[in-house]
Amino acid sequence: MAEDLNALSHDAFRARWREWLHANFPNEWRIPIIHRLAGEDERRWHRMTYAAGWRAPSWPKEYGGLGLSLEKQLIMNEEMEAHRCARVLDSGGALLAPVLMKYGTEEQKARYLPAILNGDDLWCQGYSEPNSGSDLASLGTTAVKDGKHFIINGQKIWTTLAAFADRIFVLVRTNKDVKKQAGISFILADMDLPGLTVRPIMNLAGEDELCEVFFDNVCVPTENLVGALDQGWTVAKALLGDERITNGAPTLPRQSFEMLEQLVQGLDLGDDQGVNDRVAVLLCDLHDLAALHRQVADAAIRGEVDNAVLSMMKVLATELFQHITDEMLRVSNESAGLVEPVGIGGLDTDLRKLFMVARPSTIYAGANEVQRNIISNMLLGPAAK
Amino acid sequence: MGWRVDNELQQMLRDSAQGYLGDAGGAPHARRVRALSDGFDPATWASFGELGWTGVLLPERLGGSELGLEPALTLAEELGRSIAPEPFVASSVIAGTLLSAATTDAATELGIALAQGRRSVTLAWQENRGSLGLPPFVTCLQNGMLSGTKVHVPGWHPGVALLVAAVSATGPVVVLVDPTAAGVTITASRLTDATLAADIVFDRVAIADDAVLLRGAAAEAALQLALARGTVALSAQLEGLAGALWQMTASYMKDRLQFGSRLSDFQALRHQMVDLSAGIELAAASWRAAATALDSGVGVDLAIHAAKARCSQAAQDMSRWAIQYHGAFGYTDEADVGLFVHAALAWSTWLGNPAAHRRAALVAYRSGNVRHG
Ligand SMILES: Cc1cc2nc3c(=O)[nH]c(=O)nc-3n(C[C@H](O)[C@H](O)[C@H](O)COP(=O)(O)OP(=O)(O)OC[C@H]3O[C@@H](n4cnc5c(N)ncnc54)[C@H](O)[C@@H]3O)c2cc1C
Numbered sequence: 048m049a050e051d052l053n054a055l056s057h058d059a060f061r062a063r064w065r066e067w068l069h070a071n072f073p074n075e076w077r078i079p080i081i082h083r084l085a086g087e088d089e090r091r092w093h094r095m096t097y098a099a100g101w102r103a104p105s106w107p108k109e110y111g112g113l114g115l116s117l118e119k120q121l122i123m124n125e126e127m128e129a130h131r132c133a134r135v136l137d138s139g140g141a142l143l144a145p146v147l148m149k150y151g152t153e154e155q156k157a158r159y160l161p162a163i164l165n166g167d168d169l170w171c172q173g174y175s176e177p178n179s180g181s182d183l184a185s186l187g188t189t190a191v192k193d194g195k196h197f198i199i200n201g202q203k204i205w206t207t208l209a210a211f212a213d214r215i216f217v218l219v220r221t222n223k224d225v226k227k228q229a230g231i232s233f234i235l236a237d238m239d240l241p242g243l244t245v246r247p248i249m250n251l252a253g254e255d256e257l258c259e260v261f262f263d264n265v266c267v268p269t270e271n272l273v274g275a276l277d278q279g280w281t282v283a284k285a286l287l288g289d290e291r292i293t294n295g296a297p298t299l300p301r302q303s304f305e306m307l308e309q310l311v312q313g314l315d316l317g318d319d320q321g322v323n324d325r326v327a328v329l330l331c332d333l334h335d336l337a338a339l340h341r342q343v344a345d346a347a348i349r350g351e352v353d354n355a356v357l358s359m360m361k362v363l364a365t366e367l368f369q370h371i372t373d374e375m376l377r378v379s380n381e382s383a384g385l386v387e388p389v390g391i392g393g394l395d396t397d398l399r400k401l402f403m404v405a406r407p408s409t410i411y412a413g414a415n416e417v418q419r420n421i422i423s424n425m426l427l428g429p430a431a432k
Numbered sequence: 433m434g435w436r437v438d439n440e441l442q443q444m445l446r447d448s449a450q451g452y453l454g455d456a457g458g459a460p461h462a463r464r465v466r467a468l469s470d471g472f473d474p475a476t477w478a479s480f481g482e483l484g485w486t487g488v489l490l491p492e493r494l495g496g497s498e499l500g501l502e503p504a505l506t507l508a509e510e511l512g513r514s515i516a517p518e519p520f521v522a523s524s525v526i527a528g529t530l531l532s533a534a535t536t537d538a539a540t541e542l543g544i545a546l547a548q549g550r551r552s553v554t555l556a557w558q559e560n561r562g563s564l565g566l567p568p569f570v571t572c573l574q575n576g577m578l579s580g581t582k583v584h585v586p587g588w589h590p591g592v593a594l595l596v597a598a599v600s601a602t603g604p605v606v607v608l609v610d611p612t613a614a615g616v617t618i619t620a621s622r623l624t625d626a627t628l629a630a631d632i633v634f635d636r637v638a639i640a641d642d643a644v645l646l647r648g649a650a651a652e653a654a655l656q657l658a659l660a661r662g663t664v665a666l667s668a669q670l671e672g673l674a675g676a677l678w679q680m681t682a683s684y685m686k687d688r689l690q691f692g693s694r695l696s697d698f699q700a701l702r703h704q705m706v707d708l709s710a711g712i713e714l715a716a717a718s719w720r721a722a723a724t725a726l727d728s729g730v731g732v733d734l735a736i737h738a739a740k741a742r743c744s745q746a747a748q749d750m751s752r753w754a755i756q757y758h759g760a761f762g763y764t765d766e767a768d769v770g771l772f773v774h775a776a777l778a779w780s781t782w783l784g785n786p787a788a789h790r791r792a793a794l795v796a797y798r799s800g801n802v803r804h805g
Contacts, residue, residue, distance in 0.1 A: 317798070327790035330797055332714075334738045339717035346436040353436075359710045416703070423702035426709055427682055430697045 052113055061122050067099060068130055079302045081396060081404050082133035085256060086169075086211035092135055093166030102164055103140055105290065110148060110156070111164050117348050120293060128298050136208060139163040139170035141290055143216050146233070149285040150274035159214075159235070171212035171238075173203040173260055174283070180205075181417045183218070184227045184280060188262060190219035190234055192276075195269050197221075197234060199262040205411075209245045209258035212238050217262075222277050233279035235271040242266070252403040292344050295360035297336045299408070300367040303401065304333050306394055307375050313392020314378060322378055329374060332367050336360070355425040362415045362422075365408035372398075372405040435720060441499065442506040449510035452483060457514035459768040462775070465517045466626040472552070472589035477518055481549015485520065489528040489661075494543035496532070501661060505723055508665040509716075512672025515775040517626050519552050519587025521669065526662040527553035527595055530606055533654035534645040538608050542593055552589070555606075555658065556582035556632055557597040564737075564784045564792055566655055569599040571634065573607060573644070578615075578637040586782065588620050588630040595645065596634070597655055604655065606646040607639050614638070625778035660726055663736050663783050667719040667743035670779050674712050674743070674750040677772045678705070681754045688759075701757060708750050715739075715746040733796035741789035744780035751776045 052060060076084060076092075084092050096102040104120045106112020115123075140163050147156055162168035179186040188201025199219055209215065215236050222230030236243065242263040247255035274282035307326065316322045343356055375398055376383040379391065383402075388395045409415045424430070438446060456479065465473050480486045488504045490496020504525060511520050523546065531543040531553065545551035559567050561583055571580025578598060585594075594609045611618060615637040620628040646654055682705060685696035695701060718739040725735035751773040755762040762769045780786065 323794055324787070324791065327794040331738045331741050331790050331793050334734065334793070335714040335718040335721075335742050338721035338735075338738075339714055342436045342717050342720060349437070351437050355709075356713055359706070359713060362706075363710055363714070419703040419706045420699070422706045422709075427686070427696050427702060427705060430699065430702060431693065 052119065053116060057118060057122060060119055061126060064101070064123055065126050065130075067101065068126055068132075071095060071099065072130060072132055076133045077131045078133050078396075079128075079131045080134075080299055080306075081252070081400050083256070084133050084135045085208055089135060089137070089169060089208075089211070090166040093137070093140075093164070097165050103144075105293075106140070106144060106164075107148070110144070110160050117292065117344065121296070121344055124293055124296060124298070128296075128302065131302075138172050138208070138212075139168060139214075142172055143170050145290065146216070146273060146282055146285045150233075150282045152270075154270065155235075155273065168213045169208070169211055171206050171209040171215050171258075171260075173206050173209075173215045173217035175205045176202060177204050181414055184231065186218055186220060186231065188217065188219050190221050190232060192221070192269065193266075196266045197269060197272070199234070199236065199265040199267065201262050203260040203262075204248075204258075206245075206258045206260045208256050209238070209260050210247050210255070214238060215260065216273070218279050218283060221279075225277070228280040230277055231279040231283075232276055233273040233282040234267060235273060236265060236267045240265050240267065250403075251406065252400050291357050292340075292347050294412075295343070295357055295364060296340055297333060297364050297367070299405075300333050300336065300364055300371055303368060303371040303375075303405070304329060306396070306401070307371055307378075309392035309394045310375055310378055310389075311392075313394065316378055325374055325377070329367070329371055332363075332370070336363050336367060339363075355422050358413075358418045358422050358425075361412065362409075362418050365405075365415060368408055369405045372402045376402055435502075436716075438506065441503055445499075445503050445506050446510055448483065449485075449507055449514075452479070453510060453514040453516065457511075457516055459515070459771050462515050462517055462626065462771045466771075468626075470589040471517065471622065471627040472519070472587070472591075473517075474591065477552055478549040480518060480520070480524075481547065486524050486549045486552075487528070487543075487547030488524055489532060490543055490547050491532055494531065494540060495547035496528075496543070501664075501723055501726065504661075505665055505668045505719065508668040509672035512669030512674075512779075513676040515625070515673060515676075515772055517775070519554065519592075519627065521662050521665045522554050522587035523552040525665040526555050526658045527593075529658035529661055530555060530595060530646065530654050533650060533657075534606070536642060536645050538642055539645040542608065545593075551591070551593050552587055553593040553595060554585055554587045555595045555597065556585040556630075557655065557659070558583050558585075562788065564788055565659060566597075566652075569597060569604065571596065571598040573598045573600040573605050573639060576639055576641070578607060578609065578634045578639050580634050582632045582634075584782070585630040585632055586627070588618075588628040594632075597651075600647070603648040604651040605644050605648075606651050606655065608643045608645055609634070609637060609639065623778040624774040626774075627778070659783075660732065660736055663740050664719055664722045664726060666779055666783055667715070667722065667739040670743035670747040670776065671712060671715040671719055673772055673776055673779070674708075674715060674747040677747075677750045677754050677769070677776075678708055678712060680769065680772070681705070681750075681757050684758055695757065704753060708746075708753055711742075711746040711749055715743040718742040731800075733800065734793050737784075737789040737793035737796060740784055741786040741793060744784075744789070745786040747776040747780050748786070 103112035104115045104123055108114040144163055176186050190197040190199045217234050218231050219234055220230055221232040242265040244261045246259045248257045249255050250257055382389045383398050388397055484497040487496030488499050491498050531539050546553050594611050596607050596609050598605055615635040617633040618630050620630045623629050686694055688695045722735040722739035725732045754769050758769050761767050
């Protein structure tokens with residue numbers, strides 16, 4: 048697509064994207080909330096969008112992205128939500144690429160960014176460890192420099208989609224003699240290196256996307272270090288601001304609320320005042336969160352970013368998602384215990400799965416309690432220990 | 433869409449409001465008004481007039497500044513932060529909207545007096561406690577006689593100008609009634625924000641033709657708009673109140689030491705304060721969205737119900753935790769917390785409480801095919 052998408056009016060842009068999406072998004076992927084494109088499906092999606100000129104909306108053009116305004120990025124998300132598209136994680140495009148753009152060498156950018164764009168490389172994020180979750184800076188996986196190589200030893204865990212990934216970006220300890228944040232480095236590794244093994248973990252939604260990743264004398268060249276040695280903590284924080292606003296969108300609450308309404312109508316509970324009063328609370332929560340998100344996005348488009356509110360929206364959106372799936376269980380009696388699609392009100396999903404999919408959202412990307420710590424530091428000043 | 437950042441006009445108004453209210457408003461002023469038997473301070477109302485606040489929605493022909501709804505809401509938010517007991521919502525917003533729509537001589541005269549802060553004006557519309565929006569009126573104007581009962585008429589004091597919404601043979605009307613006229617019986621009650629609300633019985637009260645300010649479709653539209661704006665403005669006041677109370681509580685928590693720690697260092701309390709702050713962020717987002725909906729005409733009912741529910745709830749929640757985190761001191765009349773809590777009680781329950789508005793929001797959502805976000 049040679050023309051400048053940014054030059055299109057919002058309506059024209061929306062129409063253009065919608066037309067392409069409806070014509071090309073595979074029907075079997077139109078499963079919102081509970082389905083996520085993984086492995087070859089994810090690769091195929093990146094290839095499709097890349098070929099059609101829709102890949103990497105938020106990336107600057109100099110790196111091969113679309114360089115779209117935040118407004119247009121949000122429009123793309125809205126259309127995907129409305130089309131009931133499955134989720135896509137895109138660890139490479141969303142999490143690693145901003146880091147490389149900010150801290151990578153020219154060689155690193157030239158080597159890795161194009162392969163993220165065209166779907167050749169799928170990445171996974173290796174931060175958490177068995178003993179370092181919320182307290183990530185305590186991580187113990189080590190990398191020791193040995194001539195032109197780092198030798199990595201240790202274990203990562205909860206590495207999403209590691210089994211399908213081509214490469215991993217890891218945080219490793221390169222210095223034990225300094226404050227814990229000051230001895231961490233950010234390193235890239237190929238998943239097929241000798242000594243690197245992956246073991247999937249079965250989760251409560253019946254998926255095995257989470258993995259353990261073991262490093263046993265894994266040897267990577269020193270040019271795989273991103274940013275300076277021991278500066279990995281700072282490097283890891285280089286997320287695009289825009290990404291955080293799109294992440295704070297109330298997409299999952301909105302989609303699940305519509306399912307809840309399908310259930311309520313299908314069970315003929317529309318006149319049950321007890322149910323209605325609970326649903327009304329959820330409706331108002333959703334309405335107001337959507338209003339907040341739009342206003343925060345609107346302010347961000349004009350350059351005003353409020354970090355406390357961005358974190359708040361993560362907390363609000365994930366907890367609302369859970370409250371909505373809780374209510375689905377509450378209204379649906381024995382059907383809530385089925386490991387089968389419920390078939391009530393045309394709803395063809397399994398309620399247990401919806402309930403389970405909502406659980407980890409309050410744990411990952413900074414557990415909500417940790418988010419509250421961060422927000423309270425911003426609102427009340429740091430707590431004395 | 434709504435805004436998070438003031439435009440130039442809003443910023444200017446906010447600055448002048450903070451300047452004036454910082455000196456003349458807040459808890460000391462609320463205590464002074466509480467000591468007045470009428471719950472109304474004409475001198476402060478006159479100052480509001482000089483500042484252009486009483487006529488913020490009134491057109492130039494009435495001496496108003498006609499700034500429009502959004503700046504009026506900025507003011508409402510600041511008046512809420514300052515727990516102003518003045519009848520800004522009842523008079524400047526609700527009655528002001530009606531007087532802007534009317535063109536009779538009596539309406540013009542009253543509009544000018546309102547813009548100057550010489551009069552405050554109130555609208556009697558509600559006929560049963562707990563009703564939301566315009567009811568089908570029983571109060572009736574027939575052959576020049578007004579009969580019926582109104583409840584919870586806000587901003588009551590002996591000098592107030594009284595507008596009454598009623599039904600007539602030609603549809604709804606808004607009439608100006610002399611509260612001292614024969615056949616008018618008034619029972620005023622004190623509210624928790626120190627103001628008075630009146631229950632009023634009209635028993636064949638003579639109404640001159642020129643006291644009918646609005647008729648028919650124009651009356652209906654103006655009444656709808658007045659209540660909608662009033663509800664959004666009251667929501668903004670409640671959010672402002674909750675935000676100020678949050679800050680007051682946070683400062684207290686930073687000063688008060690127990691167990692060798694500041695209260696503000698305890699994690700359980702910090703997390704609760706974050707959740708209360710999130711509630712206030714949602715409240716602000718919600719009334720702004722309602723103002724925008726009112727402007728565009730899209731999704732108005734859902735947005736207004738959600739806003740009043742959220743802002744009322746945020747103020748009530750903040751009130752409870754403010755008392756708790758001030759400890760026993762928070763339970764005293766001496767602490768200013770109580771003034772905020774009392775104002776929150778009156779404001780959050782007037783024009784529909786949170787539960788009623790949430791129910792209405794769901795009805796609007798299900799009937800209107802409006803999107804929830
Ligand atoms: C679905 C899913 C996908 C994930 N994907 C990845 C991935 O791709 N890559 C990766 O590196 N990691 C991933 N993670 C890991 C995630 O980042 C961690 O789970 C998270 O950081 C929390 O760490 P933890 O699970 O060890 O919990 P812990 O740190 O042990 O915390 C347990 C609970 O204790 C509470 N808590 C912890 N600290 C505090 C505190 N200071 N104050 C108050 N309460 C506290 C919180 O409630 C928390 O949920 C994923 C996790 C999930 C669930």
